[in-house]
Amino acid sequence: MENTNNVTEFVLLGLSQNKKIKSLCFLLFLLYYIAIWMGNLIIMISITCSQLIEQPMYFFLNYFAVSDLCYTSIVTPKLIIDLLTESNVISYSSCMAQLCAMHFFGGIEVFILTVMAFDRSVAICKPRHYTLIMSKHRCYVMVTACCNGAFLHSCVQFVLTVNLPFCGANEIYHYFCDVYPLLKLACMDTYTVGILVVANSGMMGLVTFVVLMLSYFLILYTIRGYPEESHTKALSTCGSHITVVVLFFVPVLFIYIRPATTLPEDKVFALFYTIIAPMFNPLIYTLRNTEMKNALRKVWCQKSLLSGRQIV
8 A cells, every 4th residue: 555645744743732731831840851851960060071971970970961961852942932832833854854863762761770770780699790780881882772672672663654655644642653542543553562662662662661679579589698888889879760760760661561542641751751851860969979969079079179260
């Protein structure tokens, strides 16, 4: 069957049509977006300008902060603008680009979180071999593998969506372009495509989540015999990571692991992994991490002193 596509643009129905709710959401998400940029930039600068960049855990955290910024910037600015305007239109090509970029940077986040869990399990379960296993070269290889895996995942999502025929209906019941809302608009039987989407996004999310949880069960099992001080430090480090994993994966699994259907709750759950999680991630990784807090003091207090001396 030929792919007939009569739609050149889509209308994003957004979170609400109520003007008061839209105004409130505009203020909230604008503040959230500013907080996301400030928090992640502070983390990136603090890690890059300190000795933490030499440690694999913070090396990966630096890339995670970059992907967080890119990921949320694909959706949030458009959402903020749409909350102020009446006509929330997005062109067909921009919609496909947004979908592709969302799944690319989202995939990077999923894989980097998995690599970070692997790093922690090696550090705690095999401390004597840690520097050998997590060498600088292997860290770069892992980051490259994360990007390649995310690119492959994004390409599959793009191919499944770009071939869908759209014949008339163009209102997307969401605030960004995603596969399930677009499947609902396609003028063809999308059952097979929906199964492939679940196999790609849903299973990828479920498998990585299971791997993450197994790695932390292994860590908890290993630290049983550790001294109290080491026990507390390991739990503190892993606790931050588990919090980030839960904030990101639970809403992702709720949306992508089920059959290809759209629910009213999807938009609320999507806010967690597109805006709320990226906003809380910097706080989670700094407030519960002594090394990160020390790096923040050294980098930013030193810069403040230097600027103060220059003024004098």
